[in-house]
Amino acid sequence: MTIPARPLISVEGLARRFGNTGPAVFEDIWFGVERGEFCCLIGHSGCGKTTILNVLAGLDAPSGGAVIVDNREIDGPSLDRAVIFQGHALLPWLTVLGNIAFAVASRWPSWDRAKVRAHAMTFIELVGLKGAENKRPAQLSGGMKQRVGIARALSIQPKMLLMDEPFSALDALTRGMLQEEVLRLCNETHQTVFMITHDVDEAILLADKIVLMTNGPGARIAEIVVNTMPRAERHRNDLHRHPQYYAIRNHLVEFLVNRSRNFDAEIAGQGYDPRRLRVVKPGLAAVNPPAEVVSLGLSR
Numbered sequence: 001m002t003i004p005a006r007p008l009i010s011v012e013g014l015a016r017r018f019g020n021t022g023p024a025v026f027e028d029i030w031f032g033v034e035r036g037e038f039c040c041l042i043g044h045s046g047c048g049k050t051t052i053l054n055v056l057a058g059l060d061a062p063s064g065g066a067v068i069v070d071n072r073e074i075d076g077p078s079l080d081r082a083v084i085f086q087g088h089a090l091l092p093w094l095t096v097l098g099n100i101a102f103a104v105a106s107r108w109p110s111w112d113r114a115k116v117r118a119h120a121m122t123f124i125e126l127v128g129l130k131g132a133e134n135k136r137p138a139q140l141s142g143g144m145k146q147r148v149g150i151a152r153a154l155s156i157q158p159k160m161l162l163m164d165e166p167f168s169a170l171d172a173l174t175r176g177m178l179q180e181e182v183l184r185l186c187n188e189t190h191q192t193v194f195m196i197t198h199d200v201d202e203a204i205l206l207a208d209k210i211v212l213m214t215n216g217p218g219a220r221i222a223e224i225v226v227n228t229m230p231r232a233e234r235h236r237n238d239l240h241r242h243p244q245y246y247a248i249r250n251h252l253v254e255f256l257v258n259r260s261r262n263f264d265a266e267i268a269g270q271g272y273d274p275r276r277l278r279v280v281k282p283g284l285a286a287v288n289p290p291a292e293v294v295s296l297g298l299s300r
């Protein structure tokens, strides 16, 4: 029997407990993110999403299990992994160009100033901030700051991009524009992304795969939902007209409203195995089994 190759990011038996007593926030979490895939994690507030992202970023150590990236266990932060937080976390005393150039120069210390500047400018243009490169964060709108954060993260060409509700603090119009930009940039750069969101429509627009997390404590990954709308057919303005849209949306909403808190009862006696998660393809039930069980290929 051939053992399937590991995905680029492989979360293997992850657990996190704060303090010595009380239940774990989560334990025995297994899932993978393939190279070039856009993966969203959805779950209710407090279930442990940011904690998982912090472990992926190397900013927090798990109490058990491991995260393997490109076949190596991560043991701290790395420029291979760029993080976009909800707050933009820009350096306030540097300009837009300065903030991005700082990251680029950290990534490629041997580059001279001109090369760093040219590389930084490419990404400033990519996010539509040409002309604002000499402004400082205090002179920018919330949406512009978040664009700088996105440009900075992409400019270091990370193996994976980690985003924790990156658009949640923005107004609806700016959020929509940035979502489309991120989708375009990820298409162009084949970036591997792991993103947390509360927003079901945001997940449907951006994600190729949606990981559903149940309520904590002792949160579990309930299942993996495949976005049955291909990337090329996802456009923010007519998302709701796509034949698959309501099937996916209803599945996600039903999970958040009911199943996320009753999941333990749902799986009682069903032989739930955290290493062999159900993969669901909403809207394709007629041509595929409604809940096909496949191995994620995470065996060691």
Ligand SMILES: Nc1ncnc2c1ncn2[C@@H]1O[C@H](COP(=O)(O)OP(=O)(O)OP(=O)(O)O)[C@@H](O)[C@H]1O
Pocket: 018, 025, 043, 044, 045, 046, 047, 048, 049, 050, 051, 052
């Ligand atoms: N440093 C810490 N010390 C103790 N408990 C913590 C710590 N960090 C997180 N927790 C607890 O772990 C749980 C998960 O927190 P986390 O921030 O990962 O949730 P989340 O799913 O990201 O929530 P939200 O959607 O509100 O951002 C919460 O109950 C939180 O109180």
Ligand SMILES: [Mg+2]
Pocket: 049, 050, 051, 164
């Ligand atoms: Mg969080």
